[in-house]
Amino acid sequence: MKRKKTFRTRCETARDFPIEKALAKLGHFPTRTSVKEAWFPSPFRSETQASFKVSRLLNRWYDHGAGKGGNVIDLVCLLNRSTVREALDWLENGQISFSFHQHRFNEFKEEGIKIREVKILGHKALQEYVEKRGISLPTALGLCREVHYSLRDRMYFAIGLQNDSNGWELRNKYVKNSSSPKDITYIKNGNRRLIVTEGMFDMLSLMERDKKLRDQNDMLILNSLAFVEKIPELFESYESVQLYLDNDKAGKRAVEISLEQSPKCRDMSYVYKDFKDVNAWWMSKKL
Incomplete structure (x- = not known):
């Protein structure tokens, strides 16, 4: 008997659905593409110059005009004004059960935080x-x-x-x-080593683990993997860069990209190899 997928498993599987394919099904196509990325006119408003970027390497999107980004589930929820479960149904079944074109996309920024x-x-x-x-x-x-x-x-x-x-x-x-605009959080203390995490609680976990971490390292919190391709120039001034990114497909791909771009980078995921991210590992140590 086939086991029913859990909500978490459905989300993990759905995140791999290509964003470009989802946009095409909803009537949106790129104005320019390269091996690494595709640029679209924003699906949230009318514009003459494309400001909506899709990273083909990470399968993440970022709307430069609105300062928002995320994965394919986030995008479908916003475009279709749906719940996460409805977005999962749409991604799994490929069927639109609500009218996409009836929504007023110029409300995207007006309804922001x-x-x-x-x-x-x-x-x-x-x-x-x-x-x-x-x-x-x-x-x-x-x-x-x-x-x-x-x-x-x-x-x-x-x-x-x-x-x-x-x-x-x-x-x-x-x-x-x-809230908009979305960006990295880069904390410079004049050190020669840089610590990179995906989210705030990952960095907080490392700070909790090592009370001297902030004094001995500069810190970079990506806040979104969409920024991974724009940060290699930050690595140049450091002797070493330690990467504490999530142990999922997107996180591992982001590590691969960083390692290719700079020999100073080091993948630290072995520290929390049996956990999704640094904070999950740290919470297990505190039990």
Whole structure:
């Protein structure tokens, strides 16, 4: 008897669906392509110059005009105004069960997150959340803030990590979100070694593990694998670059790209080889 796929397994499988193929099924085609990438007019608004990039190597998209990006599931959810489960059904079955062309895509930016207040991380629920992720409050305070924001006229709050373009990565017990513009978070301390992670909790885990990490290393949090191809020039000033990226297909491919681009890079995934990412490994050590 065939076992029913779990929600997590369905998501992992769906992320491999080619973004270009999904866009083509929805009537969107590139204006220029190369081996590594394809550029489209944004499917979210009218424009004369293509600002929507698809990385063919990573199967990730990034809309430069809106400062948002992600994987194919994120894209289908946004374009079809669907839930994740509906997006999975569409990717698996290839059937559109709702009218794609009826949506007003110029609402994409208007409905975006608006930051209302940034302060020291003090809310009890957020403190409990970081501690549940294996991070002590002093470590979290060294990198994160408490951010209150609005989305579609409703107020929310989350742990926030600011990026280099003054956007915010936002996390709490219930949501993983970000405000525009999307960018890397590059923390320069004048050191000769660079630590690279995909997300904030991976870096926090490494900081929790080694209290001297920040003093002895510069730190780079990608916030999205879509930025992997634009950062090799940052590696030039370092003696070594340690890569702590996720143990999934996209993360491994991002490591391959970085290793090809710079001999200074070192894949550190062996440290957490039996886990999805650094934070999952670190939480297991704290149990």
